[in-house]
Structure formats: structure tokens, C-alpha cells
Amino acid sequence: MKADPKGVMTGAYFIDGDHACAEGAIAAGCRFVAGYPITPSTEVVERIAERFPLIGGMFIQMEDEIASSIAIQGGVWAGKKAMTVTSGPGFSLMMEHLGLAAMTETPCVFVDVQRAGPSTGLPTLPAQGDMMQARWGSHGDYAIIALCPNSPQESFNLTIKAFNLAEQYRVPVLLMLDECVGHMTERVVIPPADQIEITPRRYWEGPKEDLLLFKADKDLVPPMVKAGDGYNIHVTGLTHDERGYPDMTPAAQEKLVRRLVDKIRLNADAIVEYKEDQVEGAEIVVVSYGITSRVAIPAIEQARAEGMKVGHLRLITAWPFPTKRIRELSTTVRGFVVPEINFGQMVREVERWVAGRARVRLVPHGGGSVHDPKDIYAAIAYVGKG
Amino acid sequence: MARTEIKIGGFGGQGIILSGYIIGRAASIYDAKFATMIQAFGPEARGSACSAQIVVDDHEIAYPYITSPRIMVVMSQEAYTKFSPEVAEGGILITEDELVKPHSLRKDLTHYSIPATRIAEELGRKMVLNIVMMGFMTAVTGLIGVEAMRSAVKVSVPRGTEMLNSNAFNRGYEFGLGLKRA
Numbered sequence A: 001m002k003a004d005p006k007g008v009m010t011g012a013y014f015i016d017g018d019h020a021c022a023e024g025a026i027a028a029g030c031r032f033v034a035g036y037p038i039t040p041s042t043e044v045v046e047r048i049a050e051r052f053p054l055i056g057g058m059f060i061q062m063e064d065e066i067a068s069s070i071a072i073q074g075g076v077w078a079g080k081k082a083m084t085v086t087s088g089p090g091f092s093l094m095m096e097h098l099g100l101a102a103m104t105e106t107p108c109v110f111v112d113v114q115r116a117g118p119s120t121g122l123p124t125l126p127a128q129g130d131m132m133q134a135r136w137g138s139h140g141d142y143a144i145i146a147l148c149p150n151s152p153q154e155s156f157n158l159t160i161k162a163f164n165l166a167e168q169y170r171v172p173v174l175l176m177l178d179e180c181v182g183h184m185t186e187r188v189v190i191p192p193a194d195q196i197e198i199t200p201r202r203y204w205e206g207p208k209e210d211l212l213l214f215k216a217d218k219d220l221v222p223p224m225v226k227a228g229d230g231y232n233i234h235v236t237g238l239t240h241d242e243r244g245y246p247d248m249t250p251a252a253q254e255k256l257v258r259r260l261v262d263k264i265r266l267n268a269d270a271i272v273e274y275k276e277d278q279v280e281g282a283e284i285v286v287v288s289y290g291i292t293s294r295v296a297i298p299a300i301e302q303a304r305a306e307g308m309k310v311g312h313l314r315l316i317t318a319w320p321f322p323t324k325r326i327r328e329l330s331t332t333v334r335g336f337v338v339p340e341i342n343f344g345q346m347v348r349e350v351e352r353w354v355a356g357r358a359r360v361r362l363v364p365h366g367g368g369s370v371h372d373p374k375d376i377y378a379a380i381a382y383v384g385k386g
Numbered sequence B: 001m002a003r004t005e006i007k008i009g010g011f012g013g014q015g016i017i018l019s020g021y022i023i024g025r026a027a028s029i030y031d032a033k034f035a036t037m038i039q040a041f042g043p044e045a046r047g048s049a050c051s052a053q054i055v056v057d058d059h060e061i062a063y064p065y066i067t068s069p070r071i072m073v074v075m076s077q078e079a080y081t082k083f084s085p086e087v088a089e090g091g092i093l094i095t096e097d098e099l100v101k102p103h104s105l106r107k108d109l110t111h112y113s114i115p116a117t118r119i120a121e122e123l124g125r126k127m128v129l130n131i132v133m134m135g136f137m138t139a140v141t142g143l144i145g146v147e148a149m150r151s152a153v154k155v156s157v158p159r160g161t162e163m164l165n166s167n168a169f170n171r172g173y174e175f176g177l178g179l180k181r182a
Helices: A015-030 A043-057 A064-075 A090-092 A093-103 A131-134 A152-169 A179-183 A250-265 A292-305 A323-330 A346-354 A373-385 B016-030 B077-086 B116-122 B126-141 B144-156 B162-180
Strands: A013-016 A030-035 A060-061 A081-086 A106-118 A122-126 A143-146 A172-178 A184-190 A275-278 A284-289 A312-316 A316-318 A335-339 A358-364 B002-010 B034-038 B049-057 B071-074 B092-096 B110-114
Touching: A013 A015, A013 B016, A015 A043, A015 A081, A015 A152, A015 A172, A015 A179, A015 A184, A015 A250, A030 A043, A030 A064, A030 A312, A043 A060, A043 A081, A064 A090, A064 A093, A064 A106, A081 A090, A081 A152, A081 A312, A081 A335, A090 A093, A090 A106, A093 B126, A106 A152, A106 A284, A106 B162, A122 A179, A131 A143, A131 A172, A131 A316, A143 A152, A152 A172, A152 A179, A152 A184, A172 A179, A179 A184, A179 A250, A184 B016, A275 B126, A284 A292, A284 A346, A284 A373, A292 A312, A292 A335, A292 A373, A323 A335, A323 A346, A335 A346, A335 A373, A335 B077, A346 B049, A358 A373, B002 B016, B002 B077, B016 B034, B016 B049, B016 B126, B071 B077, B071 B126, B092 B126, B110 B126, B110 B162, B116 B126, B116 B162, B126 B162, B144 B162
Parallel strands: A030 A060, A030 A081, A081 A106, A106 A172, A143 A172, A284 A312, A284 A335, A335 A358, B002 B071, B071 B092, B092 B110
Antiparallel strands: A013 A184, A106 A122, A143 A316, A184 B034, A275 A312, B002 B049, B034 B049
């Protein structure tokens, strides 16, 4: 279906990644946001708070991030599309309810504008230190989707995509910005509403008495209902059966949690998105994401100018990770260079799928700024010398 | 046009960040170029030295930060002292005449100065001195089309002040053209 024109501010704007994220959410049909504003994500909810009253949305400034991340799930079960927005310590506080959203298959969006940590860290400065937390931060086993924009335009586009994926797979989707992308201002083009594709919620259409709220369709995703529509439903974080009632047995656990993981794992080919530049025939491939994918470009260009065959693979979905493509490339390239603003997170995933078939060189950065492209160039040259 | 880095410095409250928005908007929305502005987070509303950093290019911009600005506009002494050493070799330095005394000015720079405060006062609002500076910069650098800048000024200033700001821009622009002709 197409976006509701009421929320879509068609035109060309010079806005930052945070504001673009807010516009993306509105265009995607998000009408409920609960948050506890925190730097550098504050501008997202500022804009939401300003825009929502005009289009029939509701924003609540909650008492903390724990409350924010559960309030949005109430909003979703009441029939809204909803998101919460945070950074740093707030992201840690949301982990319990990220797990609840995964367990109850509540489609919602968590935006994390990454700043340098741990703890309070550097509130106003960038990092990419939450990438593994995004995947594994809540306890137990589950799967999520995480997207990494590298510009304000992509922040707009991927926020829409995040809402669409959330509905398609009934899963929490994480939008992993970083302070740099969040606060960077560039041209953002918002298309007309009839050019924005929106995935509607999949509602149960059968007879009321036949509803099984957690019985999946072929794609492993069950349909939903709205609270208040007269269904007797039970939504719990406890291991549950297809009706949603607690069933605390190893058999129920195996069936449910396996499906929660499989619905992302087995659909990974359809979900995974990355962008390649001159990867065919490359001897060295730089794997990057978010702001680092732009900082790497001068380094890659310098290496190419010196005759090195360097490709660039930019992750758009960090999770699920493009395992097949990395494994495939590992048989043809000499090595991979992975710059990230942390001391080695996504590089572990690269190493796991390269499995020793090629060299993998991390270019770490503690956070607070971006890499000096010279450091990325040096790593490319090092791997190139083999 | 190749990648051009611009830095605007002054003190919080002078409209430094707004000036950055105007340049970015003019370039990327009205002049078919690319522009990236990095928010100098911190003191912009608090009265100490602050800056806006903008990259303008005919091509898509990869690296978003500026490293050695070819064009620098400064509207306070502190900003001059703090930022002017960063200007690229042979770059352009634009200063406000009354607010900046360019002591030990680097010989390699092309320096332009304008009494923007006085012009703004003549227009009745000292606040528009940043817009006077934008008009002046447009004239002396030729980096961005004047019509693009005019359009960007109009949509960037508070509603009801468009005429005042247009006048401020034009006064700065004409002053700059006069200097170029001289």
C-alpha cells in the first residue's frame, strides 16, 4: 500500500539525519512514539513532538527508557505503528523490552543514535559500539533486524524500511545511526506519498473463534489482531503455545524460539541488503557501515590510484549479516579490511564467515570522532602486501 | 567545481549555524550541488566561539568533515584567533571589520573585510549582520550562485523578516561587488 499523504512532507530539504529519521517514521505511518530524549538522538523526538499533533499522532515523554520501550509495544497491540528513540545508556535500559518485543512478535522500531560509551561516555560524539548489543543485548535467543544508514537521505529511507520489515516479519527492527549521521545535515528528498511503499500490518482474516495468535504462516510469521477488536488474546513473555498461553516445556520452547530465530535466518536472503563498489575482481575488500563507509572512501580511492584492486562492501543490514557473500568473497580475495568505531565488533562476524580463508584486518577506533582515512589506507596497504 | 570546504566562525547567538544552513541549502537545493554540514555541537547558544562546517561539491560528498577550509568567514576576534590558522594555503579569509582585527594576518591568504555590523545597524537590526556577511561572501567568492543564496536566505530566516534579510543580503553582496571591481 502507499503512504498516507497526510504525514508526508514531499519536497527537498536540508536537514540532519535525526530529523530525516523522524520524517521517515511519519511517512511510514508511525503514529505513536514514546521516548526519553537523550543526546544525540534528541532531535528525532523533538521533531516528532512538533509534527505529531498536526497529523493525529501521539508522542509521550516517558519517565525513562524502560517505560518508553514497553509503552510502544502497548501502542502496537492497540493497532498503531510505533517506535522509540535512544542512545548510549538508554539503549542498554531498553534491552529487556527488546527481548519482549522479539518474544511476543511485536512489530516496532528502536532507533539508536550511537554515541561513545561505555556508560555515559561521550554523549555528543560518535561511535559504533552498540553493534553487537543490537544483536545480542537481550537475554536468551532471538533474532532481530538492524539497519545502518550513512546519510540523512538514507536515514529517511531506512526508517521507512525498518517499519516495513517490522510488519513483514513481526519483529523489532533496530535503526543503528551514529552521532555523525544523526547530526550531519544534507539534502533529503521526500517523495510524494504515492511513491512511498508501506507494508501494512497483517491482520487475521479468518473466523474469530479460529484465531491462533502465534500460529505462523508459511513464511514463519503469524498474523496479528488489535486489542479491543473482541478477540480473547494473551500476549506474554513466557514461552507460549500457538494460542499465546504459557507452555513452559522444552518442546514449546524448542518450537517457539526456533521459529523466532528461523523467521529471520531462513528469510535472510530477502532481508539482507548491502552495496558493492568494484568488488568483482578485487584483491582487498573493505567492509564498512554507517559513517565509516564514507570515511573509508578517500582511503579506497588513494589505494586504487596506486594500483591496488580494492573493493568496497557497505553493510546496509548489519543483522542479518550477509554471510553468504562474505563466505563467497573469502575464496577469491586476499583479505578484508574492516574499519569500525569500536575495538572490533562486526569484524568478528567477518572473521567467522571468512573462517581463515583470507586475511581480516580490523581498523579500530575508540570513538569520539571518525577514523583518519590514512589509518584505513594503511590497513589496505598492509593487507595488499600480504 | 571541486570539493570546497567552508568554515564559519563567530560567537553563539550571531547566527553562525543559520549561516551554515543557508550555504548548504543554497548549494544543495537551489544550485544543483552537493553540500554536507556538520553540526558543531556545544557552545553555539552560549556565547563562546562556535563554528559551522560545510563541504560543497559538484559530486557526491564522501568524507563529511572539513580538514583545511578554502573559505573562512569569521565574525569574532576569538574565532579569528582560534580558527584562522586552519585556512588552507592560499585560501580566502572573510572578516567583519569592527569585530575582527586581523593581527599577524597570514600572507598567503586573500583577505576581504566588510563593516557588516554598521550596515546591519543602518538597516535597523544589528542581528542581520550574518546575512550581510553571507551576501558579501557570495560576491567575493563566487562559490554559489547569487539567486540560489537569495532563495536560501528567504526560506531560512524567521517569517516576517524576509524583506529585512533580503536587504541585508543585497547590501553585503553589493559591497562585495564594489570591492571586486575596485
